[in-house]
Amino acid sequence: MIKIAIKMLLGDRAKYLGLVFGVTFATLLMAQQVSIFIGLMSRTASVVNDVTEADVWVMDSRVRYIEEVEPLRDVELTNVRSVPGVKWAVPFFKGLSTIRMPDGLTQQVQLIGVDDVSLVGICPKSYMGDPESIRHPQTAMIDKNGYKFTWPEQPFKLDREIEVNDNRLTLSAICDSTPTFLTFPTIYVSYATAVQITPQGCNKMSFILVKSAGTDPKVLADRIGKQTGLQALTQDEFAWRSINYYLTRTGIPINFGITVFLGMLIGAAITAQTFYIFVIENLKQFAAMKAFGVTNGQLLRLVLTQAALVAFVGYSLGIGLTALFFKATSNSPAMRGFFLHWQVMAGSAGIITIIILISTIFSLRKVFTVDPAVVFRG
Amino acid sequence: MTIAVGVSNLNKQFKAGDSVIQVLMDITLQVKLGELTMLVGPSGCGKTTLISIMSGILSPTSGEVVVMGHSLNRMKDREKVLFRRHNIGFIFQQYNLLPALTAAENAAMPLIAAGIGNDVAINRAKDVLQKIGMSSQVDKLPNQLSGGQQQRVAIARSLVHNPKFIVCDEPTAALDAKTGGEVMQILREVANDTGRSVLIVTHDSRIHQFADRIIEMNDGRIASDHYPALVEVKE
Numbered sequence: 001m002i003k004i005a006i007k008m009l010l011g012d013r014a015k016y017l018g019l020v021f022g023v024t025f026a027t028l029l030m031a032q033q034v035s036i037f038i039g040l041m042s043r044t045a046s047v048v049n050d051v052t053e054a055d056v057w058v059m060d061s062r063v064r065y066i067e068e069v070e071p072l073r074d075v076e077l078t079n080v081r082s083v084p085g086v087k088w089a090v091p092f093f094k095g096l097s098t099i100r101m102p103d104g105l106t107q108q109v110q111l112i113g114v115d116d117v118s119l120v121g122i123c124p125k126s127y128m129g130d131p132e133s134i135r136h137p138q139t140a141m142i143d144k145n146g147y148k149f150t151w152p153e154q155p156f157k158l159d160r161e162i163e164v165n166d167n168r169l170t171l172s173a174i175c176d177s178t179p180t181f182l183t184f185p186t187i188y189v190s191y192a193t194a195v196q197i198t199p200q201g202c203n204k205m206s207f208i209l210v211k212s213a214g215t216d217p218k219v220l221a222d223r224i225g226k227q228t229g230l231q232a233l234t235q236d237e238f239a240w241r242s243i244n245y246y247l248t249r250t251g252i253p254i255n256f257g258i259t260v261f262l263g264m265l266i267g268a269a270i271t272a273q274t275f276y277i278f279v280i281e282n283l284k285q286f287a288a289m290k291a292f293g294v295t296n297g298q299l300l301r302l303v304l305t306q307a308a309l310v311a312f313v314g315y316s317l318g319i320g321l322t323a324l325f326f327k328a329t330s331n332s333p334a335m336r337g338f339f340l341h342w343q344v345m346a347g348s349a350g351i352i353t354i355i356i357l358i359s360t361i362f363s364l365r366k367v368f369t370v371d372p373a374v375v376f377r378g
Numbered sequence: 379m380t381i382a383v384g385v386s387n388l389n390k391q392f393k394a395g396d397s398v399i400q401v402l403m404d405i406t407l408q409v410k411l412g413e414l415t416m417l418v419g420p421s422g423c424g425k426t427t428l429i430s431i432m433s434g435i436l437s438p439t440s441g442e443v444v445v446m447g448h449s450l451n452r453m454k455d456r457e458k459v460l461f462r463r464h465n466i467g468f469i470f471q472q473y474n475l476l477p478a479l480t481a482a483e484n485a486a487m488p489l490i491a492a493g494i495g496n497d498v499a500i501n502r503a504k505d506v507l508q509k510i511g512m513s514s515q516v517d518k519l520p521n522q523l524s525g526g527q528q529q530r531v532a533i534a535r536s537l538v539h540n541p542k543f544i545v546c547d548e549p550t551a552a553l554d555a556k557t558g559g560e561v562m563q564i565l566r567e568v569a570n571d572t573g574r575s576v577l578i579v580t581h582d583s584r585i586h587q588f589a590d591r592i593i594e595m596n597d598g599r600i601a602s603d604h605y606p607a608l609v610e611v612k613e
C-alpha cells in the first residue's frame with residue numbers, strides 16, 4: 001500500500017513538484033529569516049558577550065542597552081573597587097569615533113578602549129600581530145572586516161597609519177571579532193589612548209567591568225548597585241537587556257515576524273491547496289478503492305504516506321538551501337556569524353508538520369466521506 | 379448452491395430536501411451462479427441503485443440482501459467493506475484505474491488491499507491479465523492503453539481476488555461495438571465457464587445477445603424477467 005501511495009504521488013509529476021515547492025519555500029523562508037533574526041539579535045549583545053573575563057557590568061542608571069553610553073566619573077571606579085566581593089574593577093571605553101579613509105572621506109567606527117594593564121575586554125581572537133602591543137601609546141588594533149572595509153582589496157598588513165578623530169595611530173594588530181549589530185569597523189586601543197584621542201574633556205569611562213572574588217555575580221551586582229547608586233548588571237542580564245531593547249523598541253522583530261509569517265502562510269497555502277486538489281482529483285479512484293474493499297484506515301495511511309513524503313522531501317530541500325545560503329554568504333561581513341541553529345531546524349520541522357497535517361485533515365475529510373456508491377454514477 | 383445474490387421485499391428511498399423519492403419498490407429477485415444477468419430499463423428507473431444495494435455499497439431502506447449466503451443487513455459498514463473485499467468484483471463504466479500504476483498493479487489492487495504482498499499480488503494479476511489476452515500489456519500505464527484494454531484491466535481487477543459475484547455498471551458504454559463485444563465475450567466466459575454470477579447494468583442493446591437472462595426494470599419495479607435463449611427455443 002505504501003508503494004502504491006508513493007507511485008500515485010510521483011505519478012502526478014506536476015503536482016508533486018508543486019507540493020514539494022510549497023514546503024521547500026515555506027521551510028527556506030522560515031529557517032533563513034529566523035536564523036538571520038537570531039543572528040542579528042545576538043549581535044546586539046556581542047560586545048557584552050565578548051568580554052569573557054568580567055562578571056558584572058557597572059553603568060549609569062539611565063543606560064538601557066549596550067549602544068547607549070552615559071559617561072561615568074573617575075571617582076566611581078574607586079567606589080566600585082571598594083565594594084566587598086569585588087576582586088578587580090577596570091574601566092571600559094566604548095564610543096563612536098570617525099576615521100579618515102584613504103580617499104579622504106570619513107567613516108564612523110566603534111572605538112573600544114580597554115584597561116592598559118589588564119586589557120580586559122579586548123577582542124578575544126587575534127588574527128595578526130600582538131594584541132598586547134596596543135599598550136603602547138598611539139597604537140591600535142582593528143578587526144578583520146574593518147580592515148577590509150577601510151582598505152578594500154588590500155592584503156592584511158601591519159604598521160599602517162590610521163587616523164582616528166584626527167589623531168594618527170599605528171596599526172599594530174588585527175583581530176577577528178564577533179560582528180556587532182552596527183557593522184562599523186571596530187578599533188581597539190588602550191584606555192589611555194582612548195582618553196587621549198576622544199575630544200570632549202573629562203568623562204571617558206563608559207562602563208566599569210568587575211570580576212567577583214567568588215561572590216555570586218547577581219548578589220555582587222545588587223551589592224554594587226546599592227552601595228554606589230549605579231546600575232550594576234551581570235553579564236547575562238546586560239546581554240539580554242540589549243537584546244530585549246531591540247526586540248521591544250525597534251520594528252525589527254515585527255519586520256522579521258511578518259516575513260516569516262508570510263512565508264509560512266504562502267507555503268502552507270500552496271501546499272494545502274495543491275494537496276487538496278491532488279486528493280480531490282483522485283476522489284473517484286478512492287471511491288472505487290473503497291468499493292472493492294479498501295478501508296478508511298488504509299486510505300488514511302495512503303494519504304499520510306504521501307503527505308509525509310512531500311513534507312520530508314520539501315523540508316530537506318528547504319533546510320539544505322538555507323544551509324547553502326549561509327555557507328555561501330559566510331564571508332560577507334553583513335552575514336558573518338549567522339548560521340542555521342538546530343532549534344530553528346527543529347522549529348521549522350514542527351511547523352511544516354503542522355502545515356502538512358492541516359492539509360491532510362482537510363483532504364481526508366473528503367476521502368472519508370466519499371460514498372463508494374458514487375463510482376457507479378457518471 | 380446456485381444462488382449468488384438474493385434480495386427480498388427491497389425498498390429504497392432517497393430524501394431530497396423535504397420530499398422523499400421512492401426509487402426501488404418491493405423488489406424480490408435472485409441472480410444465479412454460472413449466469414450472465416443483464417439489468418435493463420429506462421434512465422432513472424433504479425438500476426444503479428439496485429446493484430449498489432446488491433453489492434453492499436448502499437443500504438436499503440427496507441428488505442433483505444443475501445450475498446453468497448451471508449445477509450448484508452446485519453453487517454456494520456466496516457464488515458461490509460471486508461466482505462466486499464473477498465466476495466464481490468466491481469467493473470465501472472469509467473474503469474477507474476489509477477493513472478500512475480501499471481496494468482498489473484491496478485489489477486492487483488484488491489489483493490494489495492487485502493494485505494497480500496506486492497510481488498505475489500502482481501504475479502497473480504499478471505496471470506489473470508494473461509487469461510484475457512493482455513499478457514503483452516501488463517507493464518503499461520492506463521494512458522498507454524486503449525479503452526477496451528483499460529476495461530480488460532478493470533475486468534482483471536474484478537476477478538483477481540476470485541469473487542463469486544461480479545457487478546458491472548455500463549461496462550461497454552465507453553467502447554465501440556467491436557471492442558464492447560470482445561469485453562462482453564470475456565464476461566460471458568467468466569460467468570459460464572468459471573461458475574460466477576455476473577450482473578451487468580446496460581443501456582446498450584447491441585450487447586443483449588451476450589445475456590443468459592435479461593431483467594427489465596421500470597420505475598423502481600421489475601417489469602419483465604426472461605431467458606432469451608429459452609424464448610427463442612419456444613418460438
Ligand SMILES: Nc1ncnc2c1ncn2[C@@H]1O[C@H](COP(=O)(O)OP(=O)(O)OP(=O)(O)O)[C@@H](O)[C@H]1O
Nearest residue numbers: 392393394399401420421422423424425426427428
Ligand atoms: N443519492 C441520491 N439521492 C437522491 N436521489 C437519488 C440518489 N441516487 C439516485 N437517486 C435517484 O434515484 C433514481 C434512480 O437512480 P439510478 O441511478 O438508480 O437510475 P439508473 O436506472 O441507474 O439510471 P441511468 O440509466 O441513467 O444510470 C433517479 O431518479 C435518481 O435521481
Ligand SMILES: [Mg+2]
Nearest residue numbers: 376425426427
Ligand atoms: Mg445507472
